[in-house]
Amino acid sequence: MDRLFHARGQGLPDVLRLRAGGGLVLPDAVCRPGDAGEVAALLERCSLDGIRMIPWGGGTSVTGGVNIPSGPEPVVSADLSELAGLVDLDVRSGLATFDAGTTGPQVEAALEPHGLTLGHFPQSWELSTVGGWIATRSSGQESMGYGRIDDLVAGLELVSPAGRLALQATPGTAAGPELRRLVTGSEGRFGVITRATLRVRPRPEARVVTAALLRSWNDGLEVVRELVQAGVPLTMARLSDAAETQVAMAIGLASSRLGGVLRRYLDLRRIGEEACLLLFGTDGEPWTVRSTLSCARSVIRRHRGAILGASPGRKWLADRFRHPYLRDALLDRGFVTDTFETAATWSQVDEVRATVSTAVDAALDQFGEKTILLCHVSHPYRDGTSLYFTFFFRSVADPEENISRWATAKRAATEALVASGATLSHHHGVGSWHAPWLEAEIGPLGRDILSIVAGRLDPRQILNPHVLTDPTDRLEE
Ligand SMILES: Cc1cc2nc3c(=O)[nH]c(=O)nc-3n(C[C@H](O)[C@H](O)[C@H](O)COP(=O)(O)OP(=O)(O)OC[C@H]3O[C@@H](n4cnc5c(N)ncnc54)[C@H](O)[C@@H]3O)c2cc1C
CATH class of the missing domain: 3.30.43.10 (Uridine Diphospho-n-acetylenolpyruvylglucosamine Reductase, domain 2)
Known part of the structure; x- marks a missing residue:
């Protein structure tokens, strides 16, 4: 077992x-x-x-x-x-040192008695670990406020076949190229991350996620862009496209109150098919939460959005780690579903979404399958945003055929991403499945640099040689 x-x-x-x-x-x-x-x-x-x-x-x-x-x-x-737990805590500096195998719940449980939080909540938080987050450059659902794991790592230790690399915690440094960043995202290719010192903060008194409906995807994008570029201190903003909004309604994210408001909204504006759900939230002291949300609401109203209140946000907070389990229920009912993600600049984002959507449709069309593709924005930055796609198709009896159809869609999506100038992955990493396309993003010299570093740290190539730099297509292995 x-x-x-x-x-x-x-x-x-x-x-x-x-x-x-x-x-x-x-x-x-x-x-x-x-x-x-x-x-x-x-x-x-x-x-x-x-x-x-x-x-x-x-x-x-x-x-x-x-x-x-x-x-x-x-x-x-x-x-x-077994390499897990809080090793050291410097409350004054807001630095907590954890062994690499510490899981998300263990991190927060260790910090809670000290009134602290890391604030890193990937959807896999229940199981994923400090070392895994750093190895894959993970991003949590509240990255807009807390930053991605790259921003939270102050220091780390890597044990490689060539020896131990200890990079002390420092608030900022000009001591040469940033080796912490080289280890971050190394996916086990350069060594085993055994320990990390992470930036932690006081636990917020209040955390509120609230909702709005925008008339269209483009209106929603403009709202999110304006919020992030104006520096409104939200910790999360998640904009669903019209298809995902309808699914969110169907699986009960929206309360009956939201349903009523939505219907009135649709009647008034006659834009039902295009309405997009925006969840936005922040945390901190109650008065800062109130003022941040009021700022965000004024931007939304300026774009003629409808404010829906906190009930959908409460439901999202309660269910946010449960949604992935739907995959098994869907498989039981004859549907295959998967996700992929990317990031692009604000100028590229709309074209990337359209290109990827066409590519996935065409890939599954060869099997006579009509794809359902949902998309949301969930990690916005000043210069662009992540795009997260979920697709569904009907399963067939043979699991190998399902894998082959999935691989066809995945190849088409990845090629479309790379061709449209978006990144190969915003937070899932490269692993072995994306590795054949890494060179398209970082160039042959970029890939050589990674191989040379791996060769120096792991001369016998024993550590994860199948990830990052191995161009073999392993989607169907
Ligand atoms: C349902 C679901 C939801 C997800 N949601 C998110 C999300 O919201 N945000 C996000 O960023 N990711 C998400 N992911 C992807 C995944 O959880 C992340 O990549 C996560 O960071 C992996 O952590 P882990 O501890 O499980 O690592 P593993 O899966 O065990 O390992 C990942 C890679 O890192 C290597 N590795 C692991 N630990 C170390 C170490 N200590 N030193 C060196 N190499 C190591 C492994 O060999 C492997 O190549 C999701 C995954 C699932 C299944």
Whole structure:
């Protein structure tokens, strides 16, 4: 069971293969190092014996990052769950040092008695870990206020086959190129992140997420852009396109009150089909929350949006880590669903959405399938925003055929993203599934730099050689 549990991550083909019970390559062993010394010893042994090692945080990778590649070499999955906990807390500086295997709930539980929070809440928060977040450059749902994990890392330790790299916490530095950033996003290719010092803040007294309806996607984009560029201190803004808005209504995000307001709104403006739901929120002391939300509402009203109140936001907060479980329920009912994400500048964003949507439609059309594609904006920046897509198609009896259809759609979407100048991934990372397209984004020299660093830190290429720099298409493995 332990080897089976560590065979795959949580991407769609992983779930399909695990449910079907076929096409699985298992690790030869699962190890649980308890400290950095044991990680170093394990790496040394693996290097000597030519054993591949795959660091395992929470196993929530959706890019094939923790999947066991097929091949003649033995493979060890290094589960870091015993390398967990709060190691040091500097309350005055707002710095907390955690071992890498600490999960989201463990982080917040350790900080709560001190009145502190990290504020990093990816949707996989229940299972994912500090080391996994850093390795994949994760972004939490409140990144607009708290920043992405890149912004929260003050210092870290990496244990590689070539030795230990300790980068002390510093508020700012000009001591050469930023090596912390080099490790952030290295996806286990450069070594095992064993410990990290993270920037923490006082726990907010109040957290409010509230909702509005905008007349159209473009109106919504303008509102979000204006809010972020004007520096309104929101911690989150999530704009759903019209299709996702309708799904949100159907699965009950909207209360009956919202339903009533929506109907009146639609009657008044006759724009029902195009209405887009905006959830926006902030936290802090109650008076700052009130003033921030009032600022945001005035921008929304200027764009003739309808303010819906806090009830949809409360529902979203209560359910935000539960939505992914719908994937299993949908599979049981004959629908395959997956997500992918990107980021683009404000000038590109509309074209990227249109191009990607056409590409996914065309890819699944070959199988006679009509795709449902939903899109939302959830991590806005001053210069652009993330775009998060969810697509659905009907499943067929053969799981391999479902994987092949998914891979066709995924290739088409990824090629469209790269061709339209958007990034390969905003927060899921590269893993092995996106690796064939990395060179298109960073160029051959960029890929060489990563390979050279990996070669110096891991000369025997035992650590995750299937991620980042390996151009093999592994979508159907
Ligand atoms: C339902 C669902 C929702 C998600 N939502 C989000 C989201 O909102 N935001 C987001 O950013 N991501 C999201 N993800 C993706 C995933 O959770 C992130 O990539 C997360 O950061 C992975 O953390 P993990 O601890 O599970 O890492 P794992 O999945 O265990 O590992 C990911 C990669 O990092 C490597 N790795 C893990 N730990 C270490 C370490 N200590 N040192 C070196 N390498 C390591 C692994 O070998 C692997 O290549 C979601 C995934 C799922 C399944």
